[in-house]
Amino acid sequence: MQKKSEKANPSISAQKWTPDNGDGTYKNPVIFADYSDADVIGVGDDYYMTASSFSSIPGLPILHSKDLVNWSLIGHALDRYPCESFDKPQHGNGVWAPAIRYQNNMFYIYWGDPDRGIFMVRSKSITGPWQEPVLVLEGKGLIDSCPFWDDDGQAYLIHGWAASRSGINSLLTLYKMDCEGTKVVSRGKHVFDGHDDHPTIEGPKFYKRNGYYYILAPAGGVETGWQTALRSKNIYGPYEDKIVLEQGDTEINGPHQGGLVETPSGQSWFIHFQDREVYGRIIHLQPVEWVDDWPLMGRLNQVSGKCEPVTEFQKPVVNASSEIVNPATSDEFERDDLGLQWQWQGNEKLSWYSLIHGRGILRLFPHAPDEGGINLWDASNLLLQKFPAPDFTATAKITLTGMGNGNRGGLIIAGTDYSCLSMTEVDGGVKLAQVVCKDADRGTTEKVTEEVVLSCKTVCLRVEVVGPDAKCQFSYSLDDKNYCQVGKLFTAKAGRWIGAKVGLFCERTFEGGRGGYADVDWFRIS
Numbered sequence: 001m002q003k004k005s006e007k008a009n010p011s012i013s014a015q016k017w018t019p020d021n022g023d024g025t026y027k028n029p030v031i032f033a034d035y036s037d038a039d040v041i042g043v044g045d046d047y048y049m050t051a052s053s054f055s056s057i058p059g060l061p062i063l064h065s066k067d068l069v070n071w072s073l074i075g076h077a078l079d080r081y082p083c084e085s086f087d088k089p090q091h092g093n094g095v096w097a098p099a100i101r102y103q104n105n106m107f108y109i110y111w112g113d114p115d116r117g118i119f120m121v122r123s124k125s126i127t128g129p130w131q132e133p134v135l136v137l138e139g140k141g142l143i144d145s146c147p148f149w150d151d152d153g154q155a156y157l158i159h160g161w162a163a164s165r166s167g168i169n170s171l172l173t174l175y176k177m178d179c180e181g182t183k184v185v186s187r188g189k190h191v192f193d194g195h196d197d198h199p200t201i202e203g204p205k206f207y208k209r210n211g212y213y214y215i216l217a218p219a220g221g222v223e224t225g226w227q228t229a230l231r232s233k234n235i236y237g238p239y240e241d242k243i244v245l246e247q248g249d250t251e252i253n254g255p256h257q258g259g260l261v262e263t264p265s266g267q268s269w270f271i272h273f274q275d276r277e278v279y280g281r282i283i284h285l286q287p288v289e290w291v292d293d294w295p296l297m298g299r300l301n302q303v304s305g306k307c308e309p310v311t312e313f314q315k316p317v318v319n320a321s322s323e324i325v326n327p328a329t330s331d332e333f334e335r336d337d338l339g340l341q342w343q344w345q346g347n348e349k350l351s352w353y354s355l356i357h358g359r360g361i362l363r364l365f366p367h368a369p370d371e372g373g374i375n376l377w378d379a380s381n382l383l384l385q386k387f388p389a390p391d392f393t394a395t396a397k398i399t400l401t402g403m404g405n406g407n408r409g410g411l412i413i414a415g416t417d418y419s420c421l422s423m424t425e426v427d428g429g430v431k432l433a434q435v436v437c438k439d440a441d442r443g444t445t446e447k448v449t450e451e452v453v454l455s456c457k458t459v460c461l462r463v464e465v466v467g468p469d470a471k472c473q474f475s476y477s478l479d480d481k482n483y484c485q486v487g488k489l490f491t492a493k494a495g496r497w498i499g500a501k502v503g504l505f506c507e508r509t510f511e512g513g514r515g516g517y518a519d520v521d522w523f524r525i526s
Contacts, residue, residue, distance in 0.1 A: 016389035016525060019069055020315070020324045026069040026285065027312045028252070030271075033327060033386040034280020034499040035061065037097035037144070037203060039259040040068075040271045045319050047261060048126055049271065049283075050077065050100045050109055054497055055090040056343035056384075057081060060098060060109055062126060066322035068261070068269055068285055069315055073327040073340045077109050077121050077130045080347045088370040089345045089380050091441065092496035096162075097203050097257065099146035108181060110136065112143035114162045120147075120181065137175065137184045141166025144257075147181050148206035155181045156235065158191070158215065160202035170194040172204050172215065174236065191237045194219055198228050198241065203257030210293055215239065218257040222275050225254055229295055245270070245286065245297035248308035255284065255309050260295065265317045270297045274309075278415070278470040278492050279387050280499025287313055329388045329525040333362040338383075342503070346370070346380025352506075353383075362520040364506035366407040376418060376505060377440035384414055384503035387492075388525060390467030394502045396523045397480065399458040400425045402516035409506040409518030411461040413472050416441045417493040420505060421461045421474045421486065423518070429455040434474050434487025441496065449487045454478070463502065465492065470500060 017032035035051035042048075047068055053059035058076035065071045080086075081094055098111035108122045117138040123130040136157065137145075144160040155177040163169040171193055176186035194201030198219035207214040215230040227245035232238060247253055258272030268288035273281040286297045286309055298309045331339040336357035344352075354363045369378040376382060396411050403409070404425040412420035417438050423430045431453050437446045460477040470492035475483040492500040502525075506518045 016326065016329060016392050018324060018326065021312070022324070024315055025312055026315050028284040028310065029274065029282040030069050030285045031063075031071055031283035031327065032279070032389050033282060035063070035283050035386075036273055036281035036498065037257055038271050038273060038283055039099045039146075039205065040261045041100050041102055041259070042261045042263065043102050043126075045264065048100060048107075049259075050098050052097055052111075052497075053078070053095045053343070054092060055081065055086055055094040056345065056498070057086070057347050058343060059095045060111070060121070061340075063327065064126070067316055067318050068263075068271070070322050070325045071283075071327060072325045075127050075340065077123070077128070078133070082119070082133045083116070087347045087349075087380065089378055091377070097144040099205060099259075101147055101149075103147075103149050103181070108147060110145045110147050110157070112145045112159055112162075114141060114143050114165045116140075117142050118145045118157065118159060122181075134182050136177065136182060141168070144203045146205050147177065148208075149181075150208070150235070153179055155179055156206070157181075157184060158204045158206050160204060160217075170199050170201050170219075172201060172217065189236060191215075191235075192230055192239050192241075194228075200225070201228060205257075205259050207260055212293055214295070216244075216260055216270075216295070218254070218272075222256050222281075223253055225256060227255060227257075227270075227272065227297060231293065242294050243307075244295055245272070245307050245309065248301050248304055248306040250308050250311070252284065252309035252311075255286075256281070260288065263316050264319050267316055268295060269316055270295070276499070278494045278500045279390065279467070280494065284309060285313075286310060327388070329385065331362075331523050332360070333520060333522065334360050338362075341385040342383055343385065344380060345382045345384070349381070352381045360521070362504075362523075364409055364504060364518045364520065366403065366409070366506045366508035366514075366516060366518075368508045374443055375437050375440050375446055376412065376414070376420070376507065377416075377437070379505065379507060382412065382414060382503060382505050384412075384501035386501060387465065387470070387499055391465065392525050393462060393464045394523070394525050395460055395462040395480070396504060397458065397460045397521040398423060399519045399521070400430055400516070401457070401519065403518070405516065406509045407507060407516055408509065409504070411463055411474070411502075412505050413463060413465070413490065413492050413500060413502055415493040415495045415500040417491075419472060419474070419487075419490040421463070421476065422505075423459060423461075425457065425516070426453065429453060430457055430459060432459065432476055432486060434490075436488070436490060452476070452486055465502070
């Protein structure tokens with residue numbers, strides 16, 4: 001095994017997008033990565049965030065911050081999806097719009113599965129172990145759930161509706177739960193109908209302040225909508241409504257759902273996402289000012305009278321010091337588990353890979369796409385991570401062994417369209433090919449744009465991604481110094497409800513036999 005490059009930076013937390021300006025201010029987005037439908041809580045001097053993971057595994061990411069600006073990924077609350085169908089890719093299904101809460105010395109996360117109902121996981125520690133998921137409310141089309149415990153200890157659950165499964169939307173529905181929040185114990189009651197003024201209202205988050213019950217919920221759609229605040233002195237309503245954040249004259253479209261949090265110093269802040277298509281749903285932070293008991297977000301446009309998102313602002317006042325960090329990207333594979341940034345397209349199988357402590361490589365074993373699949377859209381063993389910035393370069397050092405039977409491995413940009421730089425073993429070396437698959441989600445076949453035969457079996461594969469349209473250029477090197485472009489410029493496309501991803505693959509082709517592996521020495525984003 002060759003030694004890792006002395007010149008390469010082995011850091012697994014290298015900065016690709018830095019929101020902290022270093023002078024007491026920050027810029028949005030605070031995370032330039034796809035953490036859709038984020039929700040946030042504060043516990044003491046710490047802040048925790050989770051987000052939609054859909055069918056990517058592990059799911060329910062847990063992020064931590066000391067100042068609401070600098071975030072690190074510290075774990076996941078869902079190791080496997082609790083349904084055998086998720087052993088295969090279930091693009092766009094699974095974990096929708098979770099809510100995180102801390103109650104009775106326990107962390108709770110609720111989410112809606114649009115095909116099964118409302119699930120919950122809980123743990124005494126934010127880093128786990130998390131208990132097995134509990135089905136709190138069974139039903140089709142139940143999404144975007146949030147729990148709430150009132151002052152008397154009574155627990156409630158509110159959720160929205162997915163028209164694609166239930167035939168209805170633009171409604172918010174409230175139930176009582178048992179005190180532990182493990183099951184619904186009452187019939188539901190619609191507490192708000194948004195059809196007239198707030199169509200497609202969804203993603204409700206429940207709060208109580210100054211004697212008012214508040215529901216914060218986006219309406220108007222992901223790309224063109226706004227944030228609505230609902231308030232009432234009675235938990236069942238009737239609710240007054242007010243738009244408290246909208247795009248206005250800014251470039252921050254949406255702005256879509258998120259969560260409200262208060263610092264120990266009494267400041268209120270709102271985390272929400274903006275849909276950036278191929279880059280996914282990236283995270284913004286807005287200051288909140290309470291005016292006449294309404295949470296006005298962002299900055300007031302004096303001309304239009306609208307509350308609009310800020311692009312830069314003073315950082316939150318917090319009690320604890322913080323350092324500049326971002327969610328991890330690069331991985332040297334020197335531990336016996338994968339970095340937290342990696343996700344599979346289906347429930348993980350041990351037969352896909354090995355990571356042996358002290359060996360310093362990730363060994364990927366070739367597997368065929370799941371039954372009925374004809375391209376890598378249907379491969380559950382793709383190892384992927386989110387785009388971390390508008391412009392970045394991803395490089396992996398890969399060696400093929402025993403894969404002369406037509407099997408292949410390499411570097412991939414994945415979405416409804418995908419492109420990869422694949423390595424196939426040939427006599428004395430490898431055949432390197434750029435492969436493109438347009439409309440992969442529709443069952444199309446791949447096309448090869450260019451092939452190169454190399455007289456070695458260890459190659460550094462690279463893709464450079466350049467915004468704003470995520471143009472991708474692949475290249476390769478034999479020494480990690482001099483890179484040669486290969487193939488055509490590829491425009492990345494988003495996945496189903498998610499942004500495009502970058503990562504690794506190792507496939508057993510239909511013509512190839514079993515055996516062999518691809519050793520990944522390192523994966524670095526710069």
